[in-house]
Amino acid sequence: MAQIKVDLKRCKSCGICIAFCPKNVYAVNKEGGPVIAQPELCSKCNLCVMRCPDFALELEV
Amino acid sequence: MKETWQIVLAGEGGQGLIVAGIILAEAASIFEGKFAIQTQSYGIATRGGSSSAEVVISEKEIIYESVEEPDLVLALTTDAYEQYAGALDKNAVLIYDAGLVDTTKIEKVTAKTYGIPFTDLARELGKVTVANIVSLGTIARLSDAVKIDSMEKAVLKRFGGSAAELNKKAFRLGIEFAENDSMQ
Amino acid sequence: MNGQESSKVFMQGNAAIAEGAVAAGARFYAGYPITPSSEVAELASQKMLETGGVYVQMEDELGSIAAVIGAALTGKKAFTATSGPGFSLMQENLGVAILGEVPCVVVNVQRSGPSTGLATKPAQADVMQACWGRHGDQLVIVLTPASVQECFDLTVTAFNLSEQFRVPVILLADEIVGHMREAITLPRPEELKVVNRKKPDCAAEKYLPFSPSSDGVPPLASFGSDYIFHITSSMHGESGYSQNDPANAGEKIKRLFSKIEDRLDEFVLYKHYYDLQEDLDLLIITFGCTTRPARAAAMRVGDKKIGVLQLITMWPFPDKIVAQAAAKTRAILVPELNLGQVIREVERVAGKQTPVYGLHKSNGEGFKPSEIIARIEEVTK
Amino acid sequence: MSEQNASWKEYIKESMLPQMWCSGCGNGIVLGALARAMAKLNLEKNKVVVVTGIGCWGKADDYFTCSALHGTHGRALAFATGVKAANPELDVIVLMGDGDGVTIGGNHLIHAARRNIDLTVVLLNNNNYGMTGGQASALTPLGMVTSTTKYGNPERDLDICSLVDAAGANYVARGTVYHVPQLDKLISDGINKKGFSFIEALSPCPTHFGRRNKLGDAVKMVKTLKENAVNVNSSQAQEGDLKEGSFLIGKLAERYDDDFNTAYEKIRQKIKTK
Numbered sequence: 001m002a003q004i005k006v007d008l009k010r011c012k013s014c015g016i017c018i019a020f021c022p023k024n025v026y027a028v029n030k031e032g033g034p035v036i037a038q039p040e041l042c043s044k045c046n047l048c049v050m051r052c053p054d055f056a057l058e059l060e061v
Numbered sequence: 062m063k064e065t066w067q068i069v070l071a072g073e074g075g076q077g078l079i080v081a082g083i084i085l086a087e088a089a090s091i092f093e094g095k096f097a098i099q100t101q102s103y104g105i106a107t108r109g110g111s112s113s114a115e116v117v118i119s120e121k122e123i124i125y126e127s128v129e130e131p132d133l134v135l136a137l138t139t140d141a142y143e144q145y146a147g148a149l150d151k152n153a154v155l156i157y158d159a160g161l162v163d164t165t166k167i168e169k170v171t172a173k174t175y176g177i178p179f180t181d182l183a184r185e186l187g188k189v190t191v192a193n194i195v196s197l198g199t200i201a202r203l204s205d206a207v208k209i210d211s212m213e214k215a216v217l218k219r220f221g222g223s224a225a226e227l228n229k230k231a232f233r234l235g236i237e238f239a240e241n242d243s244m245q
Numbered sequence: 246m247n248g249q250e251s252s253k254v255f256m257q258g259n260a261a262i263a264e265g266a267v268a269a270g271a272r273f274y275a276g277y278p279i280t281p282s283s284e285v286a287e288l289a290s291q292k293m294l295e296t297g298g299v300y301v302q303m304e305d306e307l308g309s310i311a312a313v314i315g316a317a318l319t320g321k322k323a324f325t326a327t328s329g330p331g332f333s334l335m336q337e338n339l340g341v342a343i344l345g346e347v348p349c350v351v352v353n354v355q356r357s358g359p360s361t362g363l364a365t366k367p368a369q370a371d372v373m374q375a376c377w378g379r380h381g382d383q384l385v386i387v388l389t390p391a392s393v394q395e396c397f398d399l400t401v402t403a404f405n406l407s408e409q410f411r412v413p414v415i416l417l418a419d420e421i422v423g424h425m426r427e428a429i430t431l432p433r434p435e436e437l438k439v440v441n442r443k444k445p446d447c448a449a450e451k452y453l454p455f456s457p458s459s460d461g462v463p464p465l466a467s468f469g470s471d472y473i474f475h476i477t478s479s480m481h482g483e484s485g486y487s488q489n490d491p492a493n494a495g496e497k498i499k500r501l502f503s504k505i506e507d508r509l510d511e512f513v514l515y516k517h518y519y520d521l522q523e524d525l526d527l528l529i530i531t532f533g534c535t536t537r538p539a540r541a542a543a544m545r546v547g548d549k550k551i552g553v554l555q556l557i558t559m560w561p562f563p564d565k566i567v568a569q570a571a572a573k574t575r576a577i578l579v580p581e582l583n584l585g586q587v588i589r590e591v592e593r594v595a596g597k598q599t600p601v602y603g604l605h606k607s608n609g610e611g612f613k614p615s616e617i618i619a620r621i622e623e624v625t626k
Numbered sequence: 627m628s629e630q631n632a633s634w635k636e637y638i639k640e641s642m643l644p645q646m647w648c649s650g651c652g653n654g655i656v657l658g659a660l661a662r663a664m665a666k667l668n669l670e671k672n673k674v675v676v677v678t679g680i681g682c683w684g685k686a687d688d689y690f691t692c693s694a695l696h697g698t699h700g701r702a703l704a705f706a707t708g709v710k711a712a713n714p715e716l717d718v719i720v721l722m723g724d725g726d727g728v729t730i731g732g733n734h735l736i737h738a739a740r741r742n743i744d745l746t747v748v749l750l751n752n753n754n755y756g757m758t759g760g761q762a763s764a765l766t767p768l769g770m771v772t773s774t775t776k777y778g779n780p781e782r783d784l785d786i787c788s789l790v791d792a793a794g795a796n797y798v799a800r801g802t803v804y805h806v807p808q809l810d811k812l813i814s815d816g817i818n819k820k821g822f823s824f825i826e827a828l829s830p831c832p833t834h835f836g837r838r839n840k841l842g843d844a845v846k847m848v849k850t851l852k853e854n855a856v857n858v859n860s861s862q863a864q865e866g867d868l869k870e871g872s873f874l875i876g877k878l879a880e881r882y883d884d885d886f887n888t889a890y891e892k893i894r895q896k897i898k899t900k
Contacts, residue, residue: 012649019845020804050662050806051848053654055643083426087255090428097255099426125541125614126425273712294894299711301886304737308704311697315677315708318695319716323708337698449672468675468693468709469716475687477696478680486688487696 002042003060006034010056017048017057065119066206067128070196071145072137072158074112077193080219081135082114084197088207088215089118095207098126111140118206133204134172135196137179139163146170154203156196175203177238183231191231194220198235209236252431258396258423259284259326262352262416263292264431265400266324270439271350272298273323275312277305277331280364281420282354285326306331310338310351317342317349318476320467322404326352329371330361332378339413340379343501345476346411346455346463348442350403353415354423355533357609366609367420369533370583375415376560384502386414387560388514390422391536394429399514399557405440406512410505411462417559419582421534421611445472453483455497461504506561513563517570518543519552525574527625530567530591532556534611535580542617549625562590571595576624580604580617600624633665634658639691646685650844652803652829653683656750659806659827660719661690663814674717677706679726682756682831686721700731703738706745714887717817720747724765725755728786732764735786739793739822743886746816746823749786752831760834771838787826791879796821798879802828802851805875812877821885828855828873 004025013033018026022045027037034048034057042059049057068085070078079101086097097118102111115128134149136142136157142164149155149172157164159176177199183192194216201212213232220228256264263285266274274289286302293300299316303309309325316323327335332353342349355371357363375387386406390396396418403414445452445464454474457463463483466472475485480497482488518540519525526549531539536555543551554570556563567590571577577595579588579602588603595601602624606612638661647653664674674692678684680699687694697705702720710718722728727735727749738745754772755761762772762779765786769778791798797819801809809827816823830836830847841847856863858876868874884892 010644012644014650014844016650016655016845016848020848047806050658050810051655051803052658053647053651053803054645055638055640055654055658083255086426091253091255097427100421101424123427124544125537126421126427127611127613129613129615273708275708275711294897299890301707301711301741303704303707304733307701308707308734308737311701311704312708312711314697315695315705315710316712317708319709319713321712323712338701341698467713468695469673469713471672473672473691473693475694475696477687477694478698479696 001039002044004036004039004042004048005058005060006036007056007058008033010054012054014053016051016053020051021048062205063132064121065117066133066204067131068116068118068133068200068206069113069128069131069145070116070135071111071113071141074110076112076137077190078112078137079114081193081197082116084215084219085200085207085212086116086118087218088211092211092214093207095120096123098123100126113141133200133206135200136162137192137196143167146172156199156203158192175199175239175242177235177242179235182234182238186227186231186234188227191228194228194231195235195238198232198237199239202236202239253428254431255426255428256393257284257426258390258393258418259354260288261393261396261429262326262400262418262423263288265397266350266404267292267296268397268431268434268437269322269401269404270441271322271324271404272296273313273316273321274298274325275301275303275309275316275323276325276327277303277309279328279331281356281423282326282328282352284423285352285354289326306334307338310335310342313349314338314342314345314347317347318468320470322348322408324350324352324404326354328354328356329358332371332374336374336378339385340381340383341478342413343379343383343385344478344480346465346501347413347476348407348411348465349413350400350407351413351415352400353417355417355419357607363609365420367534367611368582368607368609369419369535370586370607371417372559372581372583372586375417382498384505384561385412386410386505386558387417388414388557389417389532389559390557391531391533391555392422393425393427395557396422397429397431401437401439402514405438408440408442409462411442411465412505417533419534449473454485455481456483457500457504461500461507509561509563510565512558513566514557515563515566516555516557517552518555521570521573523550523552523573525552526550527552527576527578527621528570528574529553529578529580529617530556530587531580532559532587534582538612538614539580539617541614542621545614546618546621549621551621556587559587562594564594567591567594568596571599574599577601578604578620578624580612580620582606582611634661637661637664637671637691639689642689645689647682648833650830650832650847651682651756652752652827652848653686653750655803655806656748656809656827656829657686657689659809660748660813662810663817666810666814667817669717669817673715674719675709676719676721677702677709678721679723679731680757681723681726683721683723683750684726700726700729701734702726703731703734703745703747707738707741707743710743710745711886714744718745719817720745722747722749723756724749724751724753724786725763728784729764735790736793739790739795739824741886742794742796742821742883744820744822746813747825748813749824749826750829751786751826752829752835754831754835756831756834760831760838770835772835773838787824787878790824794822794881794883795824795879796881796883796885797823797877799824799877800826800828800873800875802855802875803830804848804852805855808875815877819880820888821881821883
């Protein structure tokens with residue numbers, strides 16, 4: 001299972017990772033930022049990491 | 062021999078006056094070790110429009126760079142002739158292009174005056190643009206600002222190679238005509 | 246040239262500038278041709294190819310000075326030449342070179358303005374612009390040549406000062422000097438003093454591009470070397486990253502002045518055509534193309550003691566030299582081809598006891614000695 | 627992918643993060659794409675110079691671990707031209723926004739492309755001047771609202787890729803912050819390509835352009851980029867069947883002409899052998 005790390009100090013809660021995840025891994029926290037809700041669905045496509053404008057996500061395989 | 066020569070080469074853009082001025086000053090400074098400064102005045106167009114080169118040649122350091130009272134004027138257009146002819150005194154030398162300049166408007170000229178058809182002579186040599194070099198031959202012959210030999214060296218320094226023969230011919234022709242004209 | 250002896254050559258002022266630049270080690274030129282400076286570009290385009298340098302003809306003067314700065318940061322000695330209209334366009338990016346402490350040389354062969362003005366005619370009306378033209382507090386060095394020999398010599402000096410102080414140096418020539426031709430002596434390479442910028446010798450990761458040495462000038466690395474560094478047009482700290490702290494900004498601006506002003510005595514250049522110990526009836530203060538007619542005028546006025554002081558380092562203004570000279574003359578005359586720029590500095594320095602007279606001309610013509618003589622007669626009556 | 631993740635960090639100065647841009651600004655995405663492109667090509671950091679102008683995207687140089695020159699508004703290409711012409715060994719990457727690179731600096735763009743100097747431009751197009759409050763730029767479309775066109779822009783925008791192509795660049799491409807794997811590749815191909823390379827990256831400015839034109843939040847704006855982009859290799863693009871508002875993405879032009887430095891050295895060789 002993929003380990004996704006969210007650095008909330010960098011995250012600006014734009015919601016891009018959540019909206020464009022092809023597998024709906026993320027849910028929304030109360031600031032609008034990501035919560036890793038269904039990590040078992042992650043296909044490790046890495047698109048959330050690449051699309052994060054804030055370098056706040058890291059995918060550990 | 063004059064200590065300082067103030068020379069004006071006047072005409073219009075495209076007649077090679079600035080090149081002639083450079084050759085003259087280079088003959089004096091590089092080939093004779095004198096002091097020489099060349100300056101110029103020109104309009105915004107490369108061809109046409111008034112253009113003139115000034116050369117000061119001296120045995121001693123030249124403080125002010127421009128011509129104040131010309132000792133020798135070369136006039137290659139009527140405008141240039143009219144600008145200078147009346148104002149020169151009797152010790153000055155006035156050389157004009159007899160084929161191009163209309164001298165009728167200036168009634169009294171006291172300078173020693175020589176009219177030589179530089180442009181026509183150049184045309185006969187096959188290249189109208191060497192009129193400036195023909196006139197340098199005349200200037201070398203009619204003044205002691207620079208020696209004929211140094212001027213010829215300076216001409217050949219600038220126009221070596223394939224152009225050398227023609228320019229040498231042009232230069233010699235200017236000397237020859239100056240001699241004929243002064244004997245008249 | 247045989248490489249053994251210093252050689253005498255006949256050349257134009259603008260050509261001597263290009264030759265001087267090459268002799269000083271310049272290997273990059275970016276410019277946009279403009280009368281009456283174009284011969285510098287023409288010769289530079291040839292010389293750069295021949296000497297292993299690079300010439301780029303840019304799309305405008307904004308770009309020319311920017312490219313010069315970029316090249317200078319790779320370690321090359323770089324320069325550009327222009328005239329009034331182009332010099333105006335360079336002002337903003339000259340500020341980058343000042344704040345970023347990038348050595349480079351800008352030649353302005355002054356012509357008659359304002360605007361397109363008399364494009365082929367001389368003037369000296371860009372003095373204020375050369376000294377003060379940029380926005381913001383800043384200091385540059387301005388040198389003014391009066392002969393073809395000085396065009397060569399001062400271009401070398403301009404590069405040397407630029408490298409020494411990490412500052413742009415402006416060679417403020419004029420149409421008369423730039424287009425005049427005379428024989429000059431080219432020094433042998435070993436006779437020439439050439440200064441190169443101080444490079445860092447610390448470990449690469451310790452390098453701070455704006456951390457000054459004891460002389461106030463920080464060593465400058467080159468892009469592409471082991472040293473990785475930032476240069477910015479924004480206010481920055483020693484690391485080269487932008488910084489808004491007022492204390493840092495205040496210190497930095499002060500250092501941009503002090504690194505030069507503290508050493509002005511070492512490089513202030515001038516010539517005096519009289520005995521400095523002598524008491525004068527009149528001192529004529531000249532620069533650039535006013536020098537020769539003023540000297541001729543001074544020589545021809547027989548009944549008065551007239552000295553000519555030629556300013557070469559125009560900026561920072563040589564206060565000390567002018568004040569000393571002002572103290573030993575009854576009056577001062579400042580001829581200039583503008584309606585009054587250098588005279589303001591002279592008045593500021595000379596003090597109230599020495600009257601300062603101007604002779605100003607702004608019609609596209611240089612001075613004749615006779616005009617200066619007439620003014621001498623007026624002011625020494 | 628994971629190997630890349632490890633190495634892009636070499637090129638991003640993590641001590642400077644979080645970056646300064648607004649939430650949902652696409653600048654950070656393009657920054658990442660560029661860092662990954664550098665990592666993929668394994669560029670030597672001390673041989674890379676990032677040159678920027680003024681604007682939001684002009685601050686990008688702060689986040690790289692290589693050398694940088696942050697110049698004046700519109701002049702980044704001119705500074706970069708000096709760097710590259712003087713030292714052809716350097717990889718010079720020029721970051722400009724639409725205001726910086728196209729509007730005030732448009733003339734340098736035309737001539738850098740014509741000169742075919744071996745630079746890589748990543749032009750971030752967010753349709754307005756973001757840093758100074760969302761004023762209109764040359765890439766603000768007709769009718770759109772900005773802080774200087776409150777009732778709609780009377781001027782048309784420019785197809786900047788076509789212009790750069792017409793000016794003779796060796797490589798011209800367009801990408802978006804949605805199509806980010808493609809953007810990575812377009813940038814690394816651009817860096818790899820000798821001669822002038824130009825990559826237009828379409829990116830949302832939700833704070834100004836999005837808000838004033840009611841285009842929704844960052845997510846909505848990125849969705850719009852997704853929907854309107856047509857890959858240049860798709861059948862739709864081949865048939866020229868483009869709806870209004872849609873645009874081509876991918877490699878749009880490629881040439882193999884000598885870059886400036888090569889052409890210059892050829893002339894030098896010619897005079898040497900004379």
